[in-house]
Amino acid sequence: MTSGIVAALRRIGRKVWMRAALYTAASVIFALAAGVIATLFPFRIAVDLGQDSVGTILQIIASSMLTVTTFSLTAMVTAYSSATTTATPRATQLLIEDRTSQNALSTFVGGFTFSLVGIIALSTGYYGEQGRTILFFGTLVMIAVIVVTLLRWIAHLSTFGRMADVIDRLESAASGTLTTHAESPALGGRSYSDLPRGLTEISGDASGYVTFVDLPLVERVAARCEVELYVTSMPGETVDPRTPLVAATGSIDDEARESLTRAFRIQPHRDFEQDPRLGVIALAEIGSRALSPATNDPGTAIEVIAALRRVFDTALACTPDEEVSFEHVFVRPVGLSELVTDAFRPLARDGAGIVEVQIRLQKCLASLAACDPTRAPVFRSMADHAYERARDALDTWDVADLERVYRARNA
Template sequence: MMGPRRRRGRGKRTRMTTGIGAVLGRIGRQVWARAALYTIASVVFALAAGAVGTLVPFRVVVDLGQDSVGTILQIIASSMLTVTTFSLTAMVTAYSAATTTATPRATQLLIEDRTSQNALSTFVGGFAFSLVGLIALSTGYYGEQGRTILFFGTLVMVALIVVTLLRWIAHLSTFGRMADVIDRVETAALRTLTTHAESPTLGARRFTELPTGTSAVRGDASGYVTFIDIAVIERVAARADLGVYILALPGSMVDARTPLVATTAPLEDADRAALIRAVRVRPHRDYEQDPRLGVIALAEIGSRALSPATNDPGTAIDVIAALQRVFETVLSCTPSDDVAHEHVFVRPVVLPDLVTDAFRPLARDGASVVEVQIRLQKCLDALARTDPERSAVFRTMAATAYERSHAALDEWDVGDLEQTYRATSGRLP
């Protein structure tokens, strides 16, 4: 997508994670993984108080009063169960609101929200800590010193719960709102597109035309390509001493008849299976490696806001502003010429496809809304001026949007649109 640039990209270059690191990263973004980790840590913390009490060479005993620790743990157990239920309800409500008012493609970003995951995990961990502590107290697991250590540990847990609860309450004021959803999708689009702009071929060689005489490798699943483990493909290609051409990029829809890759020589069954496993196919698209999904999701939010049932041109204008910020940052990136995978070839996504994904829905569905069209013309003009070498892509989209809108607007609004188009493009089509 990106040609030679003179400017340096903003921020540090992001490396594409592959192999075990990618798997651990995906697991770490799941709600259940974080909650399970916090629960295990809480259980270990509660049980460790008894063991530490018998191992320390000095005595730390505080007169706590009759069953004071048990009373505090009972309060935590009952309150954390209620707070956890409330938090789950709030999270599900936010997911549902994002699905119905923004786009279902934004739901996975809300699910991966760190603040909500930490809050839910802390509440579940606090519940597990108090429950295990109560059970251990009832069985006489703690000695006198162990009860004292458990008491101080309970105070630490109470402080952690209170701080987390305050942060969670503040977070709920914006979580799942339209502005929050747009910001999250913009961040995801910017992250993936920046990575793609800096390494369009994922560290492989670039190709434009598939050479003759290659052998196609097809998978056995239908769905979207969500991840390509380029390092695994390189190892297979180097071992077999052949070239591998990636035909199905992340975001591509494939089935059992669609070639995933093509090789310059026939493969053994084990190598063929390894190549198929290196291309992950799932029922739904994912932001991790898909450079087009972020701008598609933003366009969907704007398109839905322009529907007659919603009639919210302000949201569409906010989406156009978000798209402008994304493209301005991406256009300033410097692509890397380094080739880390000598035996792998990739044909990257091109800029016209991204521009079409981002702006065609807004030009089509907002054709009869002059405010949206004026903002769209100004956005495309700004992007054309940002990158004069590829300004034709944005000028073509601006002309297309103008022609769509010119046919849909009434005579009073057409004049304002023509004035804006003359000021940005300098001419009328």
């Protein structure tokens, strides 16, 4: 199974409709299984349920689960809207993929389906006396599952979609993609900095963002055609039908061209899966919005700086894997300077007039510079950039405070 198929299955598994569909199918099977299981027992199981209590319970579940499902959808949509307006729209996809909310919604839909199927089966005489007893105990199990899920969902709603929750989710996503990038900057291929001349360029037929590159497929095409392939459009970059996706050192037939274009997934919006820059960009967007005059929330910007520091700390601690898995594929990795610029330049620009933010930014960059002396110039350059911006925007007293922190870093 290729990495492209695995990635597609992983993406489908994160969709809320897929989880809800699986829970619904399981609920239908669970409800109908009572009638089948009853015929398999060599002995008789029957309990006096009294006045068709199973049907009454199922009707209560059906009506209540429909209401709870509607409430859950409203709560989820409200959380998505809140994250979009107060944090950044880039965080919405992480909230949509939240497993707790997906499990809660899927359980409620499954409970509704279970009760509906049970009521229909009861009305048609599908269950015998033993089947009704088994259905009764199955209904008790379903009630227990629903109650536990509902309690977890209520506890989850207290933080779901709040600013701290959004920052934590983006930090986790950024840390994951940046750590993967630090461990394998070239995605298993060979690194290159400058593109050789005289290459055959292959373009796609769609416009948008590259969100995934299937390197194993690119390697197979390169090996079959006996060429070397240079990936020129990495995840996170915008492309159109005139933008080359990959360049070859030799001739490429039509079948190979079609395979190479399939190796690049192009979508209207960026995705966190292979894009190491999106996470830090989204965090920086939260900080920039918090520093706008309309919001005026420097505390959130300081939290973002702390989150970015943890993200880069984790990435800088990783040791790059020198093993090359794709001998015929060359990839130009995203540079550390690009990542640092994406993360800290918006905060340096929009927080230039707030001394508390600038002091925290200087301390953060000094700490990151101390992590790895070989990469320290990148962080020191950004610290110089932030200091120059702040010096022009702050008053005399604040400049003096910031300068003491800035000079201490260079001491």
